[in-house]
Amino acid sequence: MREINIYTSFFIMIIALAICIGSLKLSIYTPRGPGPGFMSFGTGGILFLLSFHLFLKSLFSRTEGGAKDAYPKNIKTTSLILSALMFYALFLEKLGFILDSFLVFSFLFAISRTMKWYASIACSLSLALGSYVLFSVFLGIGLPRGMLNFFR
Amino acid sequence: MRRRFMKAVWLILAVIIVTLTNIDAKAAEEFPNRPIEFVVCYPPGGGADLSARIILPEVEKHIGAPIYITNKAGGEGTVGVSYALNKKPDGYTLFGLHQSSTFVGRVFGQLPYDFNEIYPISNWIDNLNIFAAKPNSPLKMFKDLLEYARQNPGKLKYGVPSKRTSQGIGAELLLSDARLDIVAVPFKGSGPTMTALLGGHVDLASIPYAMAKPHIQAGSVRALVVFGKKRVEELPDVPTAVELGYEEAPLAIAGAGVSAKVPQDRIEKLNRAFEKAMKDPKVLDQLRKAGFDPVYMDQGAFKKHILEGVEKVNRIKDRLKD
Amino acid sequence: MWESILLGFSVVLQPINLLLCFVGVLIGTLIGVLPGLGPGATIALLFPVTLGMAPTSAIILLAGIFYGAQYGGSTTSILVNIPGEAASVVTCLDGHRMALQGRAGPALGIAALGSFVAGTVSVVGLMVLAVPLSSFALRFGPPEYFGLLTLGMTLVVYLAQKSVQKALISALLGIFISQVGIDQISSAQRFTFGLGELFDGISMVPLVMGLFGLGEVLLSLERGISKISVITHVKNLLPNLQDWKDSTWPVIRGSVLGFFLGVLPGGGPTLSSFASYGLEKRLSKRPERFGNGAIEGVAGPEAANNSATGGSFVPLLTLGVPTNVVMALLFSALMVHGVQPGPLLIKQYPDVFWGLIISMYLGNAILLVLNLPLITIWIKLLKIPYGILFPLIIMFTLIGAYSERGLAFDVFVMIVFGVVGYLMRKCEYEPAPLVLGFVLGDILEESLRRSLIMSDGSVFIFFERPISAAFLIFAMLLLISNSIPLLKERLKTLEKVEII
Known part of the structure; x- marks a missing residue:
């Protein structure tokens, strides 16, 4: 110390x-x-x-x-995650919540390597859609729609 | 396996981008043919948000497209405006306008966008603000206040929810016209200002009438003067600043705006929808009951009002500075 | 009194009101469990719906969402170390530690039961003390707040687990961060670098979520992503007899303390959980357990936090002064129906007042029944492998940070504080004092400056007023009593050095 x-x-x-x-x-x-x-x-x-x-x-x-x-260990994972989050914040408004979350979560699941690739894609897709419905539709928290602004 | 996975991600991304750019290209035929975004520049649940939520469902009916609200708070109401102005000026993004994102921000150079880029569509509400004192104070009427404050400059203190709110501007304009030296004690919002007056920690307070109303009725607060030119119905004996020979305070602003680059015919359509909604007695009634003071201003009057605000605030700029 | 209570029951027991009370607390529970979400957005969304209801029904629904949301606030703090608001930060300290020791069940259980007791205490408090308390609250002007908050700042000492010096450094950084933004009093821009997003200051939610939630994730990931869960063994689901013994008094003390502090707008409610933690640590015979999974450190603050919610209704119902966003919405909800909150409310609309209070009592009971079975589900969540759990935790922090103001900027703020929180932990600086400094810093500063404007610059104003003088003297005594053991230790080590 x-x-x-x-x-x-x-x-x-x-x-x-x-x-x-x-x-x-x-x-x-x-x-x-x-x-x-x-x-x-x-x-x-x-x-x-x-x-x-x-x-x-x-x-x-x-x-x-x-x-x-x-002293920090495992810097590679940490910086990968941080840059994924930076990407998330940068593109949140342009891509919209669903797309952006889907991409970032697929990435996070990919680096965690706990699931097969199709399972993690399905998982992140349902996560992104599900949380959009829960937060934006039910709870009234305006999440950005970004490019998907054609449905209600 | 991981490589294949990343490949799949990139492929999906590419497909989505291509389809979306196509959708964007064919979208511009009949206005409006997709949902309109309304940017409320304060957090959900506040006064700005609530008034928009009461008015917009009615506007929605007249414009013929769904309107959804996004809250972009920050920068005293300017962050949301610059967010909206950065979008394509196609009339699908409207935003809330307030004093700080129009004339006050203009005077103090705090607008992150060009002032002329805002096209004000309509103003909805005004705040009736009053100067109030405790009933047991020797200041019974505005005249007493004048006399006492002239004899004891700097002795009286008044509570105000920050000097750059409509309450602060109204009070400072009056004090500057009447050449009175009453010290402002800024509180965080009108609630704490009200409690400070009720607790006797300040001699006077500049507060919204809606907040003071129950206490005036219960006799625990006395109104001395109304900023503005119209008397309050329930307070027939309380004079207005204009009657006393002072200038009218600029009204509070809560209204809608759009980028000035939007084609004129679309602005016209929006205008008409807002006008119809704001003339609906049901909407006015709900606004009134929720504690707002509805006032409809069309684009011309609204624009003029904002420019007048710039001029008035400019005059008392130094008083609002420290 | 009994007649009034009966009136309240007759209002609440109408089927529609019962249903709305249930729906309200159910929605509230959901919001409370999801970290970082305030009830503001949902209440605003439902506001137009309530226009068609009777005033009592409307306020029963909306109030249910509000206090329901405070109930589940501790869940994510305990399970995954994400506090959704400043008050839950304290729960993280011992609650998450308990979860790591396999005692998430007792922690969640005591939080739910403590909240129930606190809810009951605050309902009784509202019934009996609402009117006298409102005049007590009015005696709190800027100098009194300054005294109270100075006393609150001394709590930093109790939040320190290893080094008091480092805790102080952390708290000072928090105070500095609270200064960012446009100054309330002079309207000057402070440390904003011209960024509009910083004009209103740094937001609370991204700050606490970064420091705790993301910081913790980064720290855990250092050990590599494992396929197993962090918590492998779960001991028991409900608090055992010893837990009960340990928590009874903390819950009662926390409830009373929280209710009184909750009445004071501006700092009171957030201060309450920190104050309860400090109080319990001070009174404890073995204060070294705090920070290592002491159940009192969960029970007291959770109770305080919840009864503060009840206390915060006092200014609205008796003075007609809304003290936060949710209260402002309830204010409008009543106004829309022609019910004017204020000094005459209890007399003019007894059905509204008593209906609301009894519904709060009932709502608390419903919340307890809802929350206890949920505990088993929450504990199962902990068995999810960390490789799957951590993206979920990150998702909550991202949405929570974004949702408060709707700004992507706040997501960046969260990430920055995540890194800061991670580094602070590595270097043994505790993040909790930083949050305390951040919460109290700007109110402390503003009340100091307001007081001095009121007194034309004379500092005697703090000692002329009995309440503020008492607080300041108490704070002084507390500091002296805390530094005596430190001084003794210092003397001892000095002696030792000489002997060597």
């Missing part, structure tokens, strides 16, 4: 500084009391102090905790 703490606290210190600098652009104190930047400036300041303290503490700590766990 020591090494990880050094990195993360340093990273948070930078974020805290950025928050403070960003708050300076807003007025921090006005004649009528605190301005819009007051809270974020204060938050950034305390955040900086706390993370700086954590940084020093971990830098000088002698305990070499095990925790190799903290």
Whole structure:
């Protein structure tokens, strides 16, 4: 954990500084009391102090905790899933909910490799259609129709 | 096996895209021949959403095509408008218009689209807003308020649901005309503003009449002045800002718009459908009962109203700034 | 009083009202179980339908959807660590841990039964205390909220499982995130980068779903996609005797606390579950169990969450002030039928008031009967292989994130917070304090600034008013009492170092 703490606290210190600098652009104190930047400036300041303290503490700590766990594993699967989700968000409005969900779920089922390909296609198709009916028709949540905008 | 699977996915995608582009090409004959999308620019369940849900079923009957609602909230009502304007200007996408997505947003430069790209079709509702005080306060009438505020500048505080709402604009316009120094305490929405007044945490409040009505009846709140030029039926003794010699506050906006690039004949069709719906006494009655104050404005009046709003808000721009 | 209750029963026991009550809570249960969906969209959809009904029937149906939706909110938190709203975040902490230990059944059972008790408490509270409570709620102006929320912020200490310092860092990040968007008071844009989607701030649902739901999925997938389910053994379906003993008082305390906080609009209802968690951890003899599957950590907050729902009816029914979107819809639903909610409602329309309250009692009973058998079904869901389960979890988070505002942008927000949640877990920063900071941050800030506008900049306003002064002093005492053990420990380690 020591090494990880050094990195993360340093990273948070930078974020805290950025928050403070960003708050300076807003007025921090006005004649009528605190301005819009007051809270974020204060938050950034305390955040900086706390993370700086954590940084020093971990830098000088002698305990070499095990925790190799903290480094990401299986990055390939994770990034594949994340990029599938990015694709989903990007094309949700253009393709419409049904099509987009179908594609992404087929992909997710494909990388999970738990079903035969025809089973996973059938599964994602029924998932996409079923959830559209449930959410959009019964519960009134407007899901995007995208290119399938010819039926009611 | 996985390869074959991915191949199948791509194949299906290609087929769907080809068929869909074909459908799109032959769709433009008689307007409207497919469902029309109405973009409500606030989350489901709010006032903007509710009024649209009351009016649109009636419009649907007159236009001859189903209208479905999508909610695109964000950007104080501007995200939905830019979403709609980014679609093909074929008249199949309408959107809700509000102050912040028209004149207020224009004055403060917060519109992510060109102001002239909006074609206002019709306005539906106006908010009757009032300045109210607690009955036990020494401010019994507007005159008392004038006197007290002139002698004690900056001492009185009034609650308001954010300064850039119709309540805030109405109040600030009046205060600027009357040269009064009353400090605004912005709350989150009209509910909390109302409770702050009832609890005596502010001296005055600028609130929608619908919210104050039960308390005026129960005698726990007193109305001092109505922003606007029309008196409230149930409050015959309360003067309006116009009667007192001040300018009329710009009305609140909740209406429909469409992209200005839509062909004129289609806009005409939409116009007529909205006009018929808004003249239906049943719709007006339901709106009134749901706490709205229906007002029908056709495209011309609506456009003029928005431009007037720009001018009025511009005048008090500095007061709405901090 | 008894006459009024009888009147209420005579209204509710009409077949049509009974049916509507049942339909309402059924729809509500469905919405509640599906994470991230609020009842707003469905109520708005049904609103035109209610125009043709009698006012009492309309409000019985719509209110049923509302409190029914709060009931099942814990299900996905416990089963798959997806909270649908801020209040369920607390349930995730111990509830999901219980599920991983094979005790999903008791967790779900205690959540349902706790909610039932809480529902009953809040109905009784509404009957007896509605009117006096409304004047209590009115005494809460900006300074009082500031005091209450400052006290609420001290709960961060109780959400910390390992390092208080890291919990504080997490909470501060949450406060910062709450500042994004157009400032309510000055209308200035803060950290929006000109993006319209950020004007109204970052939405709650994508944030919690990313931090918890997606973050957890990414963490689990690290171990590789297995063909087996995560939870292989399920011990028992219902809470055992020890569970009952452990949860009785937390449920009662949570119900009372939740009801009172629920009356306060703006922060009250969300604060209630966090407050109950903090209270139980503080009172517990073995606080180290919290975060490792303590049943009190599910029972208390779930009860608090549910009775807060009952409490939130108080401002609507006695003051005519709707405090959230759903209350605004109920307000309109009553108005459409010529029933004006407000101080005169109870006198002018006793049938509406008492009919609603008795229907809430009945609805709670129906919900219990509906939910208990469902538990067996939910537990079977856990036996689905993770390779099939995780795309389903992802689907729920995607729809939930999208549905609140209808923006694809919020799906991106969810993905970003999913990555953040994953990394935070890896680096042992807890996400729960971040949510607390996010929920309370902007209300805290606004109440501070409002108070100072009211007092022309003088901070004495917080100490002149008894309620806010009491809260602030209490918060101070709590902080001191919590730091004493820490200081003692520090002294001990220092001594040790010297000896070495």
